[in-house]
Structures are given as structure tokens and as C-alpha cells.
Amino acid sequence: MTQKKIVAYKPLPPDVEAYLRTHAEVVNVDPKEHAAFVAALKDADGAIGASVKITPDMLEGATRLKALSTVSVGFDNFDVDDLTRRGIVLTHTPDVLTESTADTVFALILASARRVVELAEWVKEGNWKGSIGEACFGVDVQGKTLGIVGLGRIGGAVARRAALGFRMNVLYTNRQPNEQAEQQYGAKRVPLDELLAQSDFVCLQVPLTPETRGLIGADKLRMMKASAILINASRGPTVDEAALIEALKNGTIRAAGLDVFQQEPLPADSPLLSMKNVVALPHIGSATHETRHAMNRNAAENLIGALDGTLTENIVNREVRMR
Numbered sequence: 001m002t003q004k005k006i007v008a009y010k011p012l013p014p015d016v017e018a019y020l021r022t023h024a025e026v027v028n029v030d031p032k033e034h035a036a037f038v039a040a041l042k043d044a045d046g047a048i049g050a051s052v053k054i055t056p057d058m059l060e061g062a063t064r065l066k067a068l069s070t071v072s073v074g075f076d077n078f079d080v081d082d083l084t085r086r087g088i089v090l091t092h093t094p095d096v097l098t099e100s101t102a103d104t105v106f107a108l109i110l111a112s113a114r115r116v117v118e119l120a121e122w123v124k125e126g127n128w129k130g131s132i133g134e135a136c137f138g139v140d141v142q143g144k145t146l147g148i149v150g151l152g153r154i155g156g157a158v159a160r161r162a163a164l165g166f167r168m169n170v171l172y173t174n175r176q177p178n179e180q181a182e183q184q185y186g187a188k189r190v191p192l193d194e195l196l197a198q199s200d201f202v203c204l205q206v207p208l209t210p211e212t213r214g215l216i217g218a219d220k221l222r223m224m225k226a227s228a229i230l231i232n233a234s235r236g237p238t239v240d241e242a243a244l245i246e247a248l249k250n251g252t253i254r255a256a257g258l259d260v261f262q263q264e265p266l267p268a269d270s271p272l273l274s275m276k277n278v279v280a281l282p283h284i285g286s287a288t289h290e291t292r293h294a295m296n297r298n299a300a301e302n303l304i305g306a307l308d309g310t311l312t313e314n315i316v317n318r319e320v321r322m323r
């Protein structure tokens with residue numbers, strides 16, 4: 001039997017790459033070398049990577065390809081229907097990143113409410129000359145109302161922190177109820193417009209899909225309280241960024257804590273970079289040493305399991321029958 005070939009289109013930790021090499025030949029490619037990447041896929045059995053859009057035309061002629069493994073929970077970089085038609089299994093890494101990402105969300109909530117980043121810069125710039133006054137005050141987090149748009153795995157971990165740690169009142173919007181969050185954290189399911197009108201903090205944690213693209217636009221921002229803070233650690237395009245910038249400039253909402261953007265990295269001329277009421281992070285949701293390692297390991301195991309036909313979980317398109 002010929003050895004399987006795997007294309008790795010992101011750097012992997014040495015132990016994870018060694019694990020893959022016990023099962024297959026591993027070819028490392030830089031996805032920025034587009035032609036070489038596409039050429040490598042043509043005779044590969046599987047591929048592993050992240051943060052690169054894989055379009056149908058890149059898979060033309062990749063007749064051996066049986067599995068793609070993304071080192072992420074979100075799979076908006078793939079055309080899932082097209083993969084299913086081609087009989088290619090797509091795997092992802094839910095659960096292992098849930099808690100780290102929920103920590104990032106909470107860091108954004110606290111940083112935005114208490115103006116942590118802005119005031120830390122102010123201190124470093126040598127502006128702290130006496131005891132501070134109202135000009136440095138923020139707003140409370142504890143006891144406030146948190147609205148979670150997309151209360152799934154990560155949203156649930158945010159709800160737990162909010163309800164049990166900060167005694168917050170949790171509202172949420174999902175297509176289906178999340179009974180566990182209702183029972184354990186007193187989360188209440190409400191329509192999106194009601195969530196926007198009532199929440200002091202609105203956290204977006206939906207996947208990016210045709211339905212959620214542009215979900216928060218000018219009309220929705222106007223429904224929020226003028227004192228409210230928007231947190232986005234889902235995907236940039238769930239928010240109309242131009243409308244958000246306007247809303248932050250004219251006081252439609254108080255502030256925003258953002259881990260994701262319409263264009264990443266954030267362009268140097270983005271107005272968001274110079275706005276004091278914006279905390280902008282470089283897409284660090286799951287970015288801890290421990291979690292990123294666990295994600296890489298999980299994705300490698302998913303890929304080998306998918307190629308062997310033994311994988312039972314972490315499969316995005318279950319319709320594809322594995323060999």
C-alpha cells in the first residue's frame with residue numbers, strides 16, 4: 001500500500017508533526033505560495049491548516065483528497081457543500097478552545113467597561129499626575145445585563161463566567177433554545193431586537209454564515225442602549241464595520257471590544273485604531289500556548305481518524321461517508 005500524503009499549510013508543533021509522520025508523508029507548504037499549495041493538494045490524501053480560504057477551484061484535480069482538517073472551530077473558510085459533493089470530509093476543533101476564547105471575551109468586556117487599555121496607555125504616556133477623577137471612571141460589569149448572540153459552546157462558557165462569577169443577568173438569541181444555559185445560568189432566550197434593547201453588553205458568538213453576515217448593522221446598533229458596549233469575538237463580517245465606526249463616533253453606543261475585523265490584519269488607516277472607546281485585539285480568541293497546542297494535536301488526530309475512517313466526532317459534514 002502506498003503511503004498517504006498530508007499537506008500541512010501552517011507550521012505545526014514538532015510533536016504534532018512527528019505524530020502525523022508516523023501515519024503519513026508530510027509536505028509543508030506556505031499557503032502564500034498559492035500555486036505551490038494548489039499543486040501540493042493535487043496528489044494529497046489530506047491537508048491540515050488554518051486561516052486560509054480554500055475555494056472550490058483550488059481543489060480541481062485533487063482527486064485523492066479525502067479529508068481537510070482545520071485548526072479552528074469556525075469553518076467559514078470552506079465551501080462545505082462543495083466539499084461534501086467532492087466526498088471530502090471536513091473536520092474542526094470545537095471544545096478544546098472554548099474556555100480560552102471565553103476568557104478573551106471576558107477580557108474584552110472588562111477592558112472596555114473599565115477602559116483598561118486606554119488608561120494603561122495614559123499612565124505610560126506620563127499623564128498620571130494626581131489622584132484620578134471622573135474623567136477616568138468606567139462602568140460596572142457585575143450585576144449588569146449581558147446579551148449573547150449565539151449561545152453555543154463559547155457563549156455558554158461566557159454565560160457561566162457572567163452569571164456565576166459576575167452575577168450578571170444573561171439574555172441570549174439562538175435559533176434553538178439552550179436548555180443547559182437556561183437551567184444552570186438562568187439565561188433567558190429573547191428575540192434579537194429585545195436582546196439589543198435590554199443589554200448593557202452585547203457579545204457576538206455566532207458562526208459566520210450567510211444568515212449571520214452583516215447581522216449587526218446601523219439599524220441594530222440604533223436599537224442598543226447608548227450606554228451599551230458591543231463585544232465581537234466571532235468573525236469580523238458579522239458586524240457592518242463602517243456602521244459600527246459611525247455608531248462609536250456619534251455616541252449611538254458607548255464602546256466596543258473587538259477581536260475580529262472585516263479585514264485582518266486591521267489596515268493601518270482603520271479609524272478603529274485611533275478611537276479611545278475601542279479595544280482592538282489581533283484575533284487572539286484561542287491564542288494561548290496550551291490551547292493552540294491542544295488544537296493542533298486535536299486537528300492532527302482528526303485528520304488521521306478521517307483518513308482511516310475511524311473518526312466519530314469533530315466532523316463538519318457528516319453526510320460524507322468515510323472509507
Ligand code: NAP
Binds near residue numbers: 073155205
Ligand atoms: P457553537 O457551539 O456552534 O455556537 C454557535 C451558536 O450560534 C449556537 O448556539 C447557534 O445556535 C448560534 N447560531 C448559529 N446561527 C445562528 C443564527 N443565524 N442566529 C442566531 N444564532 C445562531 O460554536 P462555538 O464553538 O461556540 O463557536 C462560535 C464561533 O466563534 C465560531 O464559529 C467562530 O467563528 C468563533 N470563534 C472565534 C474565535 C476567535 O479567535 N475570536 C475563537 C473560536 C471561535 P442555533 O444553532 O440554535 O442557532
